[in-house]
Structure formats: structure tokens, C-alpha cells
Amino acid sequence: MAQVKSELRYTRSHEWVAVDGGIATVGITDYAQEQLLDIVYVELPAPGARIEQNQACAVVESSKVAADVMAPVSGEIIEVNDALNNAPELINSAPYGDGWIYRLRVDDLSQLDSLLDAEAYQAHCESEQR
Amino acid sequence: MPVIALRVRGERVHPRPTDESDVCLPTFGNERVYTRLARAREMLTMAKRTPLYKRHLHMGARLIEFAGWELPLQFAGVNREHAAVREHAGLFDIGHMGVVTVRGARAEEYLQRLLTNDLHRLSHTGKILYSCMCRHDGGILDDLLVYENFEEGLLLVVNAATTQSDLDWMWQQADEMGYDAAEVSIAHRADMSMFALQGPAAVDLLQPLVTCPLEQLPYYNGMPVRMRDKGLACGRGPAILSRTGYTGEDGFEIIAPADMVSALWDRLIETGAVPCGLAVRDILRLEMGYCLYGQDIHVGTTPLEAGLDWIVSFKKQEDFIGRAALERQRRDGVAKRLVGLVVGDKGIPRRDCPIYACGRLVGAVTSGTYSPRLDHGIALGYVETVVAEQRPPVGIIVRSRELAARLVDLPFYHPAKPARAAAKA
Numbered sequence: 384m385a386q387v388k389s390e391l392r393y394t395r396s397h398e399w400v401a402v403d404g405g406i407a408t409v410g411i412t413d414y415a416q417e418q419l420l421d422i423v424y425v426e427l428p429a430p431g432a433r434i435e436q437n438q439a440c441a442v443v444e445s446s447k448v449a450a451d452v453m454a455p456v457s458g459e460i461i462e463v464n465d466a467l468n469n470a471p472e473l474i475n476s477a478p479y480g481d482g483w484i485y486r487l488r489v490d491d492l493s494q495l496d497s498l499l500d501a502e503a504y505q506a507h508c509e510s511e512q513r
Numbered sequence: 514m515p516v517i518a519l520r521v522r523g524e525r526v527h528p529r530p531t532d533e534s535d536v537c538l539p540t541f542g543n544e545r546v547y548t549r550l551a552r553a554r555e556m557l558t559m560a561k562r563t564p565l566y567k568r569h570l571h572m573g574a575r576l577i578e579f580a581g582w583e584l585p586l587q588f589a590g591v592n593r594e595h596a597a598v599r600e601h602a603g604l605f606d607i608g609h610m611g612v613v614t615v616r617g618a619r620a621e622e623y624l625q626r627l628l629t630n631d632l633h634r635l636s637h638t639g640k641i642l643y644s645c646m647c648r649h650d651g652g653i654l655d656d657l658l659v660y661e662n663f664e665e666g667l668l669l670v671v672n673a674a675t676t677q678s679d680l681d682w683m684w685q686q687a688d689e690m691g692y693d694a695a696e697v698s699i700a701h702r703a704d705m706s707m708f709a710l711q712g713p714a715a716v717d718l719l720q721p722l723v724t725c726p727l728e729q730l731p732y733y734n735g736m737p738v739r740m741r742d743k744g745l746a747c748g749r750g751p752a753i754l755s756r757t758g759y760t761g762e763d764g765f766e767i768i769a770p771a772d773m774v775s776a777l778w779d780r781l782i783e784t785g786a787v788p789c790g791l792a793v794r795d796i797l798r799l800e801m802g803y804c805l806y807g808q809d810i811h812v813g814t815t816p817l818e819a820g821l822d823w824i825v826s827f828k829k830q831e832d833f834i835g836r837a838a839l840e841r842q843r844r845d846g847v848a849k850r851l852v853g854l855v856v857g858d859k860g861i862p863r864r865d866c867p868i869y870a871c872g873r874l875v876g877a878v879t880s881g882t883y884s885p886r887l888d889h890g891i892a893l894g895y896v897e898t899v900v901a902e903q904r905p906p907v908g909i910i911v912r913s914r915e916l917a918a919r920l921v922d923l924p925f926y927h928p929a930k931p932a933r934a935a936a937k938a
Binding site for chain 1: 575590591592792795796863
């Protein structure tokens with residue numbers, strides 16, 4: 384059973400978000416990395432770039448498939464996880480920890496209300512399985 | 514995967530939408546994938562299972578639907594499985610492959626007329642032949658292996674996705690050629706299953722379990738096989754072991770009844786063979802430049818275009834189906850050729866990605882993946898013959914970006930202890 388962390392928020396497109404002050408850290412969930420198989424390339428967004436909610440801003444790629452990573456909220460990219468350039472497998476081994484993908488400064492914190500909590504995300508994954 | 518319409522240099526290029534039978538891995542932000550997943554789940558409940566299915570579940574394999582079968586996609590992970598096959602030994606459940614026997618007084622003559630290769634190349638008992646089966650226009654219906662001297666007949670191993678269409682075609686052709694049941698009888702041996710052990714340690718792992726001497730078995734040869742341990746309740750029914758495979762490594766494939774396949778599988782796992790799934794199987798075969806039917810070869814491609822001229826015999830006496838079309842093509846030249854491509858930039862070429870050279874669209878990718886051995890994306894694809902011959906630098910369009918690539922000789926990877934190095938016949 385893929386791990387879901389109760390303190391995080393989630394999107395229907397399988398990203399997780401951790402918010403601290405006005406900064407959101409984003410990655411993809413355990414469920415997502417399981418589906419992708421071993422990740423071999425990550426295309427990180429550019430620091431300083433502005434992104435809108437639900438816009439694709441990064442790509443994770445395995446031998447099987449390439450998938451877009453969406454922005455859960457609008458904001459400005461302030462940091463990206465450069466370690467993923469040499470160790471993309473961190474997303475598989477630590478999707479909620481060292482496998483974080485980017486950080487952004489959130490424009491409008493109320494956008495976070497539109498995200499799923501852990502329980503709702505779990506239910507969403509289960510409905511996909513059915 | 515989302516079906517992306519690309520606009521490249523003013524031309525609109527549509528990648529072909531993936532087959533409904535593919536199980537799509539979820540992408541993010543694409544609603545269409547949910548419908549396909551639902552459809553795939555339906556198919557999964559009707560999918561066939563090999564004798565090893567429960568073992569895969571027990572080992573926690575991720576399963577997918579492939580050609581109507583529920584099979585492992587991966588066990589410990591693609592990277593680990595890949596290393597296991599290239600450095601030690603990997604186990605593959607290939608019970609989905611179609612096993613077909615052809616018997617009767619005129620079985621060999623019939624197959625000579627049906628297949629492109631020459632069965633007389635089976636010059637001695639035990640040799641195995643790789644061949645295409647073509648339509649009258651030369652398009653490939655399937656690629657397959659022919660084993661001879663099996664239950665007084667010949668045995669064919671065909672692809673899973675084409676088993677039924679192959680059987681229908683074979684029955685129809687036998688009929689049209691005027692053979693009766695005593696002369697040619699074709700049977701689908703659904704009672705037989707298959708597995709493969711591939712890797713430099715294959716001989717060491719398998720020899721303690723079987724009576725036949727493996728070291729001396731030449732590449733592309735087969736022989737009857739029996740378990741060494743009579744205590745394992747099997748041995749009913751015929752079983753063949755062959756020094757063949759789809760990975761380029763030394764190794765074996767075994768065709769046997771379910772109980773023998775299961776017993777050998779269990780023993781091999783106990784002694785350290787690593788179970789491997791379809792995901793790594795695709796990477797391994799692509800590193801060797803081996804074709805996958807349905808992607809690199811299909812009814813829209815001929816053996817000459819696919820670089821399989823070496824399994825087309827224009828010398829044999831019999832007129833085989835497709836001969837006239839292929840002779841014409843050999844005389845006039847092929848318009849496109851299957852080539853190997855290595856990507857220079859970061860990125861993975863995928864099926865249907867357009868290939869550009871000298872500013873023109875010159876072809877498309879048929880299979881692509883990331884090769885852990887080369888640490889680059891690799892692909893097979895068809896390009897115009899002039900491009901195949903002159904090998905200019907090319908660009909592969911992947912998700913609206915152009916990746917620099919170059920044409921290379923196949924195979925992409927040369928195993929340290931390759932299958933071909935095994936004792937020659």
C-alpha cells in the first residue's frame with residue numbers, strides 16, 4: 384500500500400505539498416513513483432520562473448513513461464532540488480523526503496484550500512485502483 | 514501518456530494514440546487516462562494467467578495486462594533486475610508465448626511454403642530456426658522460432674499478441690494449400706508453458722537441476738530436458754530446453770508442462786536467480802537491437818526493411834507466401850530501413866517520435882527506452898534508406914523538444930559473455 388503522509392496536502396495529479404510560512408515544497412507521491420518505475424531523468428523548473436496552479440512545470444521520466452509534474456498552487460519557483468540531476472532515483476526511494484522536486488513562494492495561500500487532505504487523497508488513489 | 518499534438522516547423526505531427534490494450538501508467542493532469550485505466554481494469558479481470566501467477570503475487574510483483582495476459586511488470590525494480598541479468602542471472606515468466614505444434618506427413622513442406630526461412634538450415638537435430646511469417650505483400654505477420662524433431666513434428670514459438678491470429682492464418686493457409694489433417698495438423702499447445710533464465714551465471718544455476726549437459730549445448734540449439742531430482746513430481750509430457758533468449762546474454766528457454774516450469778522456477782529462485790518483469794525485458798532486448806512484434810515489425814513492414822533479410826531464404830526451392838513481393842523489393846530496393854539510434858542529450862525517445870535529418874521529416878521511432886548500460890536513451894526506428902546509409906546527425910522530437918541523436922550499428926550493447934559465444938554447433 385503506497386504511503387500517504389497525514390501532514391501533507393495533495394493534488395489529484397499525485398503531487399504532495401508541504402507548506403511552511405509562505406513557501407511550498409512540492410514532490411510526487413509514493414503512489415506516483417510506484418507507477419512510474421525507476422526514474423532516470425528529471426527536468427527541473429528554472430528558479431525564478433512564475434507558474435500557475437495546474438500548470439506543468441517539471442517532468443519525471445522513467446524507461447516506461449514520461450510524466451508532467453503540475454504546480455499545485457500559483458507562485459514563483461525559488462529553489463529546485465539539484466541532487467535529482469545526478470540521483471533521480473531519490474524520487475523512488477524517498478518521494479516525501481530527499482526526493483522533493485521544487486519550492487515555490489505561494490501567491491495566494493487560500494489556493495491551498497482546494498487541495499486534498501491525506502484522507503481524501505487516499506480515497507482518490509483507491510478510486511483509481513478500482 | 515497524453516496524446517500530444519506537436520507543431521514542428523509548421524507541420525502537424527500526431528503521435529498515434531496508444532492501443533486500448535496498453536495499461537497506461539497514470540500521468541498527471543490528464544483526465545483521459547482515467548477512462549483508459551478503467552478499460553484496462555476490465556481487461557485485467559478477463560486476462561489469462563500463467564502457472565507462475567500466484568508466485569508473482571506472493572513475491573509482490575507489480576502486474577500488468579499484456580496481450581490478454583496478467584504478467585509481472587517488475588519485481589525488485591528495473592535497475593536491479595537489469596543488473597541481475599547482465600551480471601548474474603534473471604528469470605522471466607514467458608508463459609504467455611504461443612506454443613504451436615505442426616505434425617503430419619507433409620508438415621515440413623507446408624512450413625517451407627508458409628515461412629520465409631529455410632527449414633533445411635535445421636541441418637542437424639536440435640537446431641532452432643528464427644523466421645518470419647509474412648503476408649502475400651511481404652508484410653510481417655509474426656516473427657517466431659521453429660524447433661524440429663518435437664513429438665515427430667515441428668514446434669513453433671510465436672508471440673502472445675499474435676497467437677490466435679497466427680493459428681487462424683495457419684489453418685486457413687493449410688486449407689488453401691490443399692493439405693488434409695493427416696498431412697498437416699496444427700495444434701495450439703496450451704498445456705505447455707515457458708520460462709527463460711538469462712545471464713552469465715545461467716549454466717551454473719541450471720546445471721544442478723537438469724540432466725542434459727548444458728555447457729556443450731550450442732547457441733540456437735535445443736534438446737529434450739528432464740529434471741535431475743526425480744522426487745519433484747513432474748516429467749509427464751515432453752519438455753525442451755534451448756540456448757536461446759531475448760536479452761543477448763548466455764541463457765536458456767524451457768518449454769515444459771506447468772508443473773515442471775513451476776518446480777524449476779522455485780529451485781532457481783532459491784539458488785539466486787532474480788525474477789524479472791516485462792519492463793526490464795523490453796530494455797534488455799532493445800539494448801541488443803532485437804525487434805518487438807507489434808512495434809518494430811508488423812504487417813506494414815517487410816523483413817528486408819527491418820534488417821531481417823538474413824532470415825529470408827531466396828535460395829530455397831519452395832515458393833513461400835510473400836516471396837514474389839520480397840523479390841521485387843530486393844530488386845527495386847527498400848524505401849525505409851530499421852536503424853539504431855543513440856540520443857546525445859538527456860531524454861528518452863518513445864514510440865512514434867518523429868525523426869528529422871537535414872531539416873526534413875525522415876522517419877519515426879518504433880521503440881525507445883533508457884539504457885542503463887549506455888546511460889543514454891536508445892531507440893529503433895524506420896528512416897529513409899538514404900539516411901540509413903549516409904548516417905547524418907538526426908533530431909528526435911520528444912514532447913516538443915528536439916533531441917540530438919546519431920545512427921549506430923546494432924547491437925547497442927555487447928555482453929561480456931554473450932549468447933553467441935556459447936559452443937558453436
